Structure formats: C-alpha cells, structure tokens
Amino acid sequence: MGTLHVPDLLINGCFEFEDCAVLVEGPVIAGLDSYETLAAAHPGARVRRWPGYLVPGLCEHGEVERLERTYYPDPREAEELGTEPLTGAALAALDMNEARWGASARRGLQRLMAQGIVEICGEFTRPVIRDAVLRSGMYSQPPHERRALRVGGEARFAVFDDDGCVAAVIGGRLVYRRR
Incomplete structure (x- = not known):
C-alpha cells in the first residue's frame, strides 16, 4: 500500500522541488516524483501532507x-x-x-x-x-557523510516549518509528529 509524504517543498542535496512527493513502502523509499504521478500509480497509498520542507534529516x-x-x-x-x-x-x-x-x-x-x-x-x-x-533505529556507525533521499534507500527524513520540526520518519515509521 505505502504512504505518500507530500511536503510544500522537498530539499534533496542541493536541489529543491516544489511538486515532489516521497513514496514510502515498508522501511524504504519506493518513489520520488510528483504527487500526481505517484498518486496515480499508487491509488491505495495513504497520503500525509506536510507543511514546510522535507529533508533527509539530521545526523x-x-x-x-x-x-x-x-x-x-x-x-x-x-x-x-x-x-x-x-x-x-x-x-x-x-x-x-x-x-x-x-x-x-x-x-x-x-x-x-x-x-x-x-x-x-x-x-x-x-x-x-x-x-x-x-x-x-537512530544508530549509525559509521556516520553517513551526506545523506540524500533516493529510491531504494532507507526512508529516514524529517519535515520542518518555520516553527521547527513537524515530523520525523525512521525506517519508514513516523516516529515523531508535532501536535
């Protein structure tokens, strides 16, 4: 089934994407594409819309x-x-x-x-x-030099807005959500 994470902005490395979503299936990223493309290909996916920007997360x-x-x-x-x-x-x-x-x-x-x-x-x-x-699921040894979101990679990222962290995902699980 999967979950589509749809932020206002996706920042991946040096690149910013306004119309991009992340499809998570289990512990991995199964897709990075526009929301429309991923939603059409995965009509049963749960949709989580996030205010702010989605990034690979902090180490x-x-x-x-x-x-x-x-x-x-x-x-x-x-x-x-x-x-x-x-x-x-x-x-x-x-x-x-x-x-x-x-x-x-x-x-x-x-x-x-x-x-x-x-x-x-x-x-x-x-x-x-x-x-x-x-x-x-937070431990990493050795540390990753530079984490980037990629299809087939671990679903490990965070979403931020002007007030700080909105959500954190580790291994495909939503482990933090600001109320």
Missing part, C-alpha cells in the same frame, strides 16, 4: 555523550525534578540504575526526534543506552 555526532551524562525526567517526576534534563550535581544526587538510564535515554531520543534528528553516531559506554538507541 548528530555529540548526542552519545549527552545521552550518557544527562537524565531526562519522567513526566511523573516533574513535581519533584522538573521537566528539564539534569546533569552535574543534580544528576549525581539521583539514584541511577540501568532501568532508569534506559528510560531516560528513550525520553532523550524523543526530544532529539522532535528536533528532526534521525541519526546518531558514536561509541557508547553504557550498554543500556546503546540498546535504546539501537531499538529506536
């Missing part, structure tokens, strides 16, 4: 260290710990175990996806955090 190299040295509080802890990430002395005061580190990493990854980051590369020292990143 971060420094997030491994941040995930391993930051605690992202659970919303249920907001009254006690607040909602902002904790580091330094505030982190040292917490009773951190592997389960808590893993949950923190998952919440941190959600924050990264909300920024349009769809790929993280680097070396992990905490296995529980590495596992969370691997499960998210």
Whole structure:
C-alpha cells in the first residue's frame, strides 16, 4: 500500500522541488516524483501532507555523550525534578540504575526526534543506552557523510516549518509528529 509524504517543498542535496512527493513502502523509499504521478500509480497509498520542507534529516555526532551524562525526567517526576534534563550535581544526587538510564535515554531520543534528528553516531559506554538507541533505529556507525533521499534507500527524513520540526520518519515509521 505505502504512504505518500507530500511536503510544500522537498530539499534533496542541493536541489529543491516544489511538486515532489516521497513514496514510502515498508522501511524504504519506493518513489520520488510528483504527487500526481505517484498518486496515480499508487491509488491505495495513504497520503500525509506536510507543511514546510522535507529533508533527509539530521545526523548528530555529540548526542552519545549527552545521552550518557544527562537524565531526562519522567513526566511523573516533574513535581519533584522538573521537566528539564539534569546533569552535574543534580544528576549525581539521583539514584541511577540501568532501568532508569534506559528510560531516560528513550525520553532523550524523543526530544532529539522532535528536533528532526534521525541519526546518531558514536561509541557508547553504557550498554543500556546503546540498546535504546539501537531499538529506536537512530544508530549509525559509521556516520553517513551526506545523506540524500533516493529510491531504494532507507526512508529516514524529517519535515520542518518555520516553527521547527513537524515530523520525523525512521525506517519508514513516523516516529515523531508535532501536535
């Protein structure tokens, strides 16, 4: 069936396309063409229209260290710990175990996806955090030099408007959508 992602503008490398859509089938990009062409060829495809521009997505190299040295509080802890990430002395005061580190990493990854980051590369020292990143589909080793959208390539991209990230797709799955 597939999903057609239709942005106002598609930016792929150095090129901009105003009337272009991305057809995603499973984890891969099955088509890059005008919306009309892809919709006619795939009449059963779900259509997701996005305001703004669709790009290959962002890769971060420094997030491994941040995930391993930051605690992202659970919303249920907001009254006690607040909602902002904790580091330094505030982190040292917490009773951190592997389960808590893993949950923190998952919440941190959600924050990264909300920024349009769809790929993280680097070396992990905490296995529980590495596992969370691997499960998210965001891990890449070695990092991609320059990511471009291409037919047959992995469906990994983000959509932005003037207010920031609208949506993020990793492995063909919509992993973040701004409300």
